[in-house]
Amino acid sequence: MLLLIAIKTIRIWWILASLEIKNGLVITMDPARRILKGASIIVEDDRILNVIASSENSTEAPAADKVMDAAGMIVIPGLVDCHVHTVQTLFRGICDNLELLPWLQKYIYPMESAMDSEDVYTSSLAGYAEMIKSGTTTCADMQSVRHTDSAFEAAGKIGIRSLIAKSMMDQDIIPESLQEDTSTSIAESMKLYRKWHQAEDGRLRCMLGPRFLQGCSEKLLGEVAQISNQTGMSVHIHAAENSTEVKNDIEKYGKRTVEKLHDLGLVGAKSLLVHCVHLSDREIGLIAEENANVVHCPSSNLKLASGICPVPRLMQSQVNVTVGVDGAACNDNLDMFKDMKLASLVSKISGQPQVQVSSVSAMNILEMATVNGARALGMQDEIGSIEKGKKADLTILNMRNAETTPMLDVLNQIIYSTDGHAVKTVIIDGKIVMENRHLTTVDEDALVQKAQSRAEKIVEKAGVGKKS
Ligand SMILES: [Zn+2]
Known part of the structure; x- marks a missing residue:
């Protein structure tokens, strides 16, 4: 002995x-x-x-x-970015002064539809390169509907820790080019799960990505909740981002967005609820009760004129709040430091109900971008802090x-x-x-050149270039 x-x-x-x-x-x-x-x-x-x-x-x-x-x-x-769309990195700077729904319809859907697998690879690789250069080591990445394998390949190549979801949408309000039937959407997500979940020694993981309530049927969302329970996969979904979107949800379901998601079993510890700008007190209570996670994306929310997530109120209710940069088409960069600063500044805007200037500290913000992010991704024992093991x-x-x-x-x-x-x-x-x-893992100059030429081709193919 x-x-x-x-x-x-x-x-x-x-x-x-x-x-x-x-x-x-x-x-x-x-x-x-x-x-x-x-x-x-x-x-x-x-x-x-x-x-x-x-x-x-x-x-x-x-x-x-x-x-x-x-x-x-x-x-x-390493910083934990809980919401990004690296598939949109090649859309950087494409437009200004549009709210969420016209922005999606006029630019994002046509451009995502125009991409082939090499475009998605290049866009994702460029996004990951930018994120590493600005200190992000883990991200939750919502991709488009197709070519999600290319994002996993890009993350594998560059060495970032990425939890990737393919977008799931099966409703008629989505253009045909991005719409899937319910069973295909589920089958494709499960195919990715079998192929990529825990690949690269666990550095790559799969998430489920129903894009937003209006884009998904109740059947699809119900099945997503079930699969999440069975597999342990987290669910990455936009929620209550824009006031028109919430109004549409109320008209369709007679309930606010987060209330409806709660009915469908999608407000829980494995849920990343992205944005949460328009919440009632009841919805904040539901998020807190269910230990769901909120992803605050202040740059995106301001640029798309969506509003401001009520972070101080969420924190008062002990909700786990994290930070996300969203995409280069609505931010227009992927630098967590910029969003951390903005997250702090907008939390101090007077006029928000129940806000005290001192309620969100620099430490709170760094927690959101590290330990809170790790917890939201179910990885609190693995990442988020510098500790032995x-x-x-x-x-x-x-x-x-x-x-x-x-x-x-x-x-x-x-x-x-x-x-x-x-x-x-x-x-x-x-x-x-x-x-x-x-x-150290990619040739940045070559990547920049390829990204520029691929972006120009996408703009041309999608027919969204500036008419000058
Ligand atoms: Zn987003």
Whole structure:
């Protein structure tokens, strides 16, 4: 027995860790929310082997294959973006001054319909590249109806952690080119689940993606709820985004959007309810009771003139609120730092019922983009914080810039003073996917060129170009 303990101890002490990140200011987001100065993070394979504070004995750190000196830098958990459409990355800048429903009908549906599988691959890869460059390591990605395999291939190639849903829509208000019958929609989603769920050592996962209540039949939504219960797959759905949409739901069902989704079994711990701008008090109560998750997408909500999600009221009701960037067609970038800042600023707008200026702090916002996001995706034991045993998903920020000096309060600096350009190095699943702003898994120049030419062809094919 003693010999066994001795062997185990030797093994722990002499393991050759693959990476040590030392001397950084580490924002752990662990349960105590510790911030460690001059700490070391030891990574072995895909996991964090240890987090060693500078005050602890430095001999505890085993020799690493690679050592990164993070002096003067901040290490945060990789950001978790709970709502993006990378399929729309090639639509960036296509339009302005439209509300949700005409925006979908005039631009988004025709452009998604015009895409082939290589377009979807290129668009998704470009989106993931932008997200990694701005510090996102995990995302919940709602794709279009077709070619979703291409998004999984892109995520597999670049190394991001992605939970991907194919859009499901079976109603007549959807153009024929994107409409499926109910059984096809279910069958296609299950095909993706069998092929991709837990691929790349669990880095890729499948979600169910009924796009929004109006686009889906009650039969489809009922079956989605059932499959989610049977398989454990989460459900990613837009909800109560726009006032006309909610009015249409009331006319059709005699109920508000979230009330109806609740009747259908789609308001629960496995639900990502995206936007939730227009909620009654009863609906907030239902979301809280069922432990459902809300994804706040402030840039998209402001650009499409949808309104503002009542985050302070949701937080008062103990709802798990997360952040999403939505798509490049309505944001028009995928930088979580920009949406974190906006999420904080819009929460302080006076006039919202029951809002106090101090009700949402910089720490609350960082929680939304890390631990809350991880919980919403059912991955709270794996990602969202820098802790021993968790996945090594890390974002390193270089804050030695004029725009982030002086460093008086690190959380305020992260939320209010910086953006994705401060991200220097990104590690996902223990692999360095960007180092010193150089993407290691794709050729960025070639990707940019391909994205431009593919985007121009989509615009032409969809007939949505500017008439000049
Ligand atoms: Zn969306």
